[in-house]
Amino acid sequence: MHEFRYVNGRLQCEGVALDALVKQHGTPLYVYSQSTLEDHYQKLDDALAPLDHLICFAMKANSNCAVMRTLADCGGGFDTVSEGELRRVIAAGGDPRKCVFAGVGKTEREIEFALRKGIYSFNVESEPELIRINKVAARLKKTAPIAVRVNPNVDAGTHAKITTGTYENKFGIAFEEVEGVYARARKLKHIRLRGVQMHIGSQLTEVKPFELAVRKMLPLVERLKARHALEFFSIGGGLGIIYQSALASAAPEWWQASAAKKILTPAKYAATLVPLLQPLGLRIIIEPGRFIVGNAGVLVTRVEYVKRTGRKNFVIVDAAMNDLIRPAFYDSYHEIVPLQKKGGATVSSDVVGPVCESGDYFCKDRPLPKVGEGDHLALLSAGAYGFVMASNYNSRALATEVLVKRRKSAVVRPRQKIEAIWETEQPAPWQKR
Numbered sequence: 001m002h003e004f005r006y007v008n009g010r011l012q013c014e015g016v017a018l019d020a021l022v023k024q025h026g027t028p029l030y031v032y033s034q035s036t037l038e039d040h041y042q043k044l045d046d047a048l049a050p051l052d053h054l055i056c057f058a059m060k061a062n063s064n065c066a067v068m069r070t071l072a073d074c075g076g077g078f079d080t081v082s083e084g085e086l087r088r089v090i091a092a093g094g095d096p097r098k099c100v101f102a103g104v105g106k107t108e109r110e111i112e113f114a115l116r117k118g119i120y121s122f123n124v125e126s127e128p129e130l131i132r133i134n135k136v137a138a139r140l141k142k143t144a145p146i147a148v149r150v151n152p153n154v155d156a157g158t159h160a161k162i163t164t165g166t167y168e169n170k171f172g173i174a175f176e177e178v179e180g181v182y183a184r185a186r187k188l189k190h191i192r193l194r195g196v197q198m199h200i201g202s203q204l205t206e207v208k209p210f211e212l213a214v215r216k217m218l219p220l221v222e223r224l225k226a227r228h229a230l231e232f233f234s235i236g237g238g239l240g241i242i243y244q245s246a247l248a249s250a251a252p253e254w255w256q257a258s259a260a261k262k263i264l265t266p267a268k269y270a271a272t273l274v275p276l277l278q279p280l281g282l283r284i285i286i287e288p289g290r291f292i293v294g295n296a297g298v299l300v301t302r303v304e305y306v307k308r309t310g311r312k313n314f315v316i317v318d319a320a321m322n323d324l325i326r327p328a329f330y331d332s333y334h335e336i337v338p339l340q341k342k343g344g345a346t347v348s349s350d351v352v353g354p355v356c357e358s359g360d361y362f363c364k365d366r367p368l369p370k371v372g373e374g375d376h377l378a379l380l381s382a383g384a385y386g387f388v389m390a391s392n393y394n395s396r397a398l399a400t401e402v403l404v405k406r407r408k409s410a411v412v413r414p415r416q417k418i419e420a421i422w423e424t425e426q427p428a429p430w431q432k433r
């Protein structure tokens with residue numbers, strides 16, 4: 001469920017009209033709903049209540065400090081993948097002791113930083129990494145808490161670029177090799193075997209792949225727990241969200257009727273997984289990113305031109321792939337709606353940005369209400385993997401981000417100044433004039 005809906009024909013977020021925000025802050029504009037973030041966190045927290053659990057928000061999905069502050073205030077920890085992310089946790093007021101550190105390429109410097117900050121666990125992706133962590137910990141006279149990321153070789157049945165749990169990709173240690181790795185890791189003096197981890201992919205809309213992966217892992221986790229006194233089992237993130245009919249999904253009735261629909265609610269997820277996990281007697285960690293923040297954000301853009309060619313109706317907007325790369329990168333669908341509700345016939349349209357790439361489009365041949373120059377559109381469900389993947393391609397400034405909470409709104413990142421894009425660049429000494 002989320003807090004974006006039409007009220008008297010105007011698209012609102014928690015009682016704040018988005019066209020009013022546009023007047024104040026311009027476009028392209030990311031708008032996040034704090035109550036939606038809190039609701040999603042709470043729904044997961046409630047669903048997992050029968051278990052000793054920790055929710056580590058996968059901050060790569062959205063690392064704006066205000067978004068992170070919201071989740072830290074809910075009691076959440078963070079799933080981090082770099083020194084930069086860990087530093088951001090601290091800047092946002094989060095607790096490093098509730099952080100896990102994932103990723104296949106941790107550098108010595110990153111490991112040292114994480115150790116000094118006392119993170120909860122390193123999610124280790126290879127044996128060379130384990131040896132490196134042990135070495136750095138020895139140098140600092142510390143003990144590094146670790147979990148091995150197991151690749152359970154279960155196909156999540158999602159987009160190829162977001163599948164992570166099969167032997168075709170770079171993540172984790174093969175299921176069959178894991179026990180050997182733990183046995184060898186145990187001999188490393190500066191390693192503490194604290195848990196075991198998996199993450200099979202993203203945007204999973206059914207519970208089945210999670211269930212298959214957990215069932216496959218259970219005997220292994222039992223054995224590892226018995227042998228090495230593990231404390232936790234992290235089942236990763238990956239809960240999918242609604243991208244189509246995103247607006248309809250704001251309605252409580254729609255949400256309640258969801259049992260019949262093909263969407264994965266925390267209740268469904270927990271109904272299947274909690275009974276499997278409970279007998280383990282371990283702390284369970286989940287690392288949701290998209291589920292918490294995806295539907296909690298929209299990207300608002302202005303229509304600059306409507307260009308009709310022989311075959312096509314192009315709606316050219318002021319946001320582009322540098323602001324939201326998901327359609328270009330993952331073929332993703334984002335629902336696109338006008339800020340002022342429009343009746344009448346629809347026109348099959350391509351919504352495109354101004355960037356010089358054919359891949360710079362938000363939708364193709366989609367029936368949309370007729371719009372013209374100066375109208376505004378919202379790209380829904382843009383809260384996850386949106387702003388975080390933005391770039392300065394075409395020397396376009398990074399968009400403004402606004403957080404809304406119950407009729408209040410605040411800029412949580414001002415629009416980047418155009419000059420700031422090249423501020424730190426300089427000519428080589430021999431080019432000075």
Ligand SMILES: *Cc1c(COP(=O)(O)O)cnc(C)c1O
Pocket residue numbers: 058060061079102199201202203236237238239287288289290291384
């Ligand atoms: C990306 C990632 C997540 C979060 O994935 P979502 O689909 O956004 O929930 C969690 N854990 C790991 C290890 C990841 O790489």
